[in-house]
Amino acid sequence: MFLVYQPEGQTEATRWRYDPRKLMSVEREDIERRTERNFAQFTQDVLQGNSLCRRALLFTYLRRDHPKTRFEDVDFAWDELTLEFSRQELQSMRDSLLTTLHGDQLAAALAALDGEIEGAFDDKEAEGKAVLPIAG
Numbered sequence: 505m506f507l508v509y510q511p512e513g514q515t516e517a518t519r520w521r522y523d524p525r526k527l528m529s530v531e532r533e534d535i536e537r538r539t540e541r542n543f544a545q546f547t548q549d550v551l552q553g554n555s556l557c558r559r560a561l562l563f564t565y566l567r568r569d570h571p572k573t574r575f576e577d578v579d580f581a582w583d584e585l586t587l588e589f590s591r592q593e594l595q596s597m598r599d600s601l602l603t604t605l606h607g608d609q610l611a612a613a614l615a616a617l618d619g620e621i622e623g624a625f626d627d628k629e630a631e632g633k634a635v636l637p638i639a640g
Contacts, residue, residue, distance in 0.1 A: 505521075505522045505523070505587055505588065505589055505590060505593060506519050506520065506521055506522060506587070506588045506590065506625060506627075507519070507520045507522045507561060507562065507565060507585070507586075507587060508520075508585070508586045508587070508588055509562060509565075509566075509580070509584060509585050510584055511580065511581075511584050512581065512584065519625065520565045521627065521629060522561070522587065524543070524546075524547045527564065531564050534560075534564070535557075535560050535561070535564060538556075538560045538563075538575065539554075539556055539557050539560050541557070546560075550587070551587065555582075558585055558587075559575075559578055559579075559580070560575075562578055562580065562585055563575050563578045566578060588624065588625060589620070589624060590624060590625055590626065590627035591621055591624040591625065591626045591627065592626075592627050593627075594617055594620050594621045594624050595621060597617060598614065598617045598618070598621065601613050601614060601617070
């Protein structure tokens with residue numbers, strides 16, 4: 505999965521590979537303090553669209569590139585920050601649909617996923633089977 509940030513006026517989006525298992529302990533602890541959630545809950549809330557959690561995640565990645573960034577300075581319009589599944593993650597989801605859905609429901613779901621897969625970003629660093637970005 506990728507965290508994609510494209511503020512108004514920026515021609516190219518900034519894309520970070522988001523894998524909560526790869527965040528450093530200091531980063532996880534800072535996220536827990538800022539969001540008042542344990543890390544497992546945070547990862548679920550990020551996927552569900554919690555604004556504070558997404559802001560904390562963006563801050564974490566911005567701070568890696570710009571260490572003097574302050575949390576108070578991180579502000580974004582909702583359409584400037586997205587989470588996108590990689591091509592590999594979408595393909596894994598597609599494969600699992602083959603065993604869980606049938607008939608018209610399967611056809612509709614496959615058509616929708618195939619369209620997303622076509623335009624998805626390829627994660628060159630993906631190793632083996634793609635997993636959803638939720639910390640357990």
